[in-house]
Amino acid sequence: MGKWFLIGADWYLMICTRRASLFIILVWLVCASATIAGLENGSFELTAEPNSVPDFYPPLSWEHENYAAVVEEFIPNPNQRNESAINWPDKYFEVGLQPLDGEKFLLLSTGDVEPDVSQAKVSQQIEALPGQTLQGWFFFGTFDFEPYSDQAHIILKKEGDPNYSTGVLLAGLDVSELPEAEDYDTTVDVGTYGSMQGWQRFSHIFTEETAGSYELEISVTDIQDKWYRSYLAVDALQLCQAPFEGDLNFDCYVDLQDYAIVADQWLCDCTDPNNLPDPNDCPWEMTDDGSIIADLEGDIDGDDVVDPNDLQIIQDNWLSGEKPKTTAP
Numbered sequence: 001m002g003k004w005f006l007i008g009a010d011w012y013l014m015i016c017t018r019r020a021s022l023f024i025i026l027v028w029l030v031c032a033s034a035t036i037a038g039l040e041n042g043s044f045e046l047t048a049e050p051n052s053v054p055d056f057y058p059p060l061s062w063e064h065e066n067y068a069a070v071v072e073e074f075i076p077n078p079n080q081r082n083e084s085a086i087n088w089p090d091k092y093f094e095v096g097l098q099p100l101d102g103e104k105f106l107l108l109s110t111g112d113v114e115p116d117v118s119q120a121k122v123s124q125q126i127e128a129l130p131g132q133t134l135q136g137w138f139f140f141g142t143f144d145f146e147p148y149s150d151q152a153h154i155i156l157k158k159e160g161d162p163n164y165s166t167g168v169l170l171a172g173l174d175v176s177e178l179p180e181a182e183d184y185d186t187t188v189d190v191g192t193y194g195s196m197q198g199w200q201r202f203s204h205i206f207t208e209e210t211a212g213s214y215e216l217e218i219s220v221t222d223i224q225d226k227w228y229r230s231y232l233a234v235d236a237l238q239l240c241q242a243p244f245e246g247d248l249n250f251d252c253y254v255d256l257q258d259y260a261i262v263a264d265q266w267l268c269d270c271t272d273p274n275n276l277p278d279p280n281d282c283p284w285e286m287t288d289d290g291s292i293i294a295d296l297e298g299d300i301d302g303d304d305v306v307d308p309n310d311l312q313i314i315q316d317n318w319l320s321g322e323k324p325k326t327t328a329p
Contacts, residue, residue, distance in 0.1 A: 039126055040218070042136070042237030043165060044106045054069060055059040059106055059122060067112035070104050073097065074233060076195075078143050087194035089143055089309040097233055100137045100199045105235035110150065110222045111125065112229070120232075121219040122316050128156075128206040128214060135172070135203035135250060136237035141195025142230035144222070150230035152220040154202065159213040170202050187200050199235070200252060205242075243321035246314045259314055265298035265306040 010057045040061035047057035056069035075096040078086060098103045108120040128134065134156070144150045154170040172184040174222040186202045240252035248258040299304040300313045 021067050022326075029293070031312050038056060039239040040124060040238060042239070043102050043104075043234060044237075045102050045104050046070075047104075056172050062122040064120075064122045067106050067107075067267075068120050068122045069109075071107045072099070072104055072105050074105075074142060076231060077229070078144075086143070086287075087191060089195070089197060092141070097139060099235055101236040104159050105233055106218070108152070108218065108220045108232040108234075109139050110220055110230050111124055117222075119219060121217060121222040123217040126214055128211050129237065130208045130211045130313075131241060132211070132239055133203055133205050133239075133242040133252065134216075134239050135201065137197050137199040137201050137235050139199050139233040140190060140220075140231070140326065142190060142210070142228070142238070143193055144228040144230055145192040146223070150221065150228075150232065150298055151223060152215070152232040154234070155217045155219075156204070157215040157217055159215065170204055170323040199233075203250075240322040243317050245300060245319035247321060248300070254314060254317045254319060262300075262310055263299040264308060265296055268296060268298070268306045270296060270299075270304045 017258040041059055044059050046059045047288055050057050056067065058064040058068050059070050062068070073096040074092075076088065076092055076198060093108040097105075106122065108122070111117045113120070126134075133180065136154075137155065138152075140152050142150050149212075151172070156170060159294050170185050172187045184201070185204055186195060188200065190196055218232070218234055220230055234251075238252055242252045246254040246258055248261045251257070296304065296306055299309055303309070
């Protein structure tokens with residue numbers, strides 16, 4: 001009886017051990033999959049311990065060099081530059097640049113932190129899957145001038161390729177035109193002492209051929225000298241399965257927020273430029289040549305009218321995509 005009891009106990013212990021091992025392996029696979037495929041702290045709401053000198057908070061989950069700070073707003077410092085020559089919108093000196101999403105965003109700056117004031121950088125390893133979209137928003141401004149064309153970059157560096165020859169150049173930002181501008185998905189030339197007018201979006205879709213392991217690198221760099229500062233701000237980075245159509249607020253999901261955009265602009269007809277902005281109170285903007293063009297987020301099909309056709313697109317894609325993950329600080 002004792003012998004059979006011991007054998008039964010051994011079998012029970014072995015089965016429990018194997019079950020525990022399988023459970024541990026399963027948990028590890030789930031956690032590893034979530035970690036590898038995801039982008040950590042892309043909203044920059046989470047901060048690491050403050051740097052001692054100066055006292056700023058770098059983003060959690062990102063490798064960082066020099067001044068890479070998580071901030072709630074940004075009011076630029078012209079460095080005693082002649083204010084009459086500055087080509088930044090006045091709003092940035094009055095109320096500052098505000099977060100696009102959440103309460104914080106990433107700010108990179110040249111000229112702010114020793115030992116290397118000439119550049120600042122953050123980076124993170126990601127695993128991009130076929131069909132996923134990497135998207136985000138950026139802002140670039142400088143108090144430098146040509147030929148000292150400070151630059152900023154958002155780059156996907158293919159694993160094992162130090163020269164980016166198999167990587168993806170997502171956004172290139174410069175005082176003057178980048179010599180390799182045609183190689184980037186998005187380029188911006190702000191001009192001498194200039195800045196962008198506001199946040200601008202970039203996006204990149206991964207295919208079967210381009211999916212894989214990358215280092216996502218975000219940087220801003222002084223070129224030739226270190227006299228005047230340049231700034232790069234980034235917010236709302238996502239790596240997700242985006243819906244085919246209908247994601248009007250670019251959060252990778254079609255829901256009530258997208259419906260609200262269509263509802264807010266419902267029946268707005270901007271096919272006749274002479275009617276802008278009256279009588280339908282269409283969103284509009286003025287171009288450099290003084291003409292007025294419609295700016296309808298709710299016009300999904302591109303016919304300059306927000307109508308049942310656009311609502312049908314929202315309905316056809318309802319709750320499609322990848323629901324945003326909220327990350328509380």
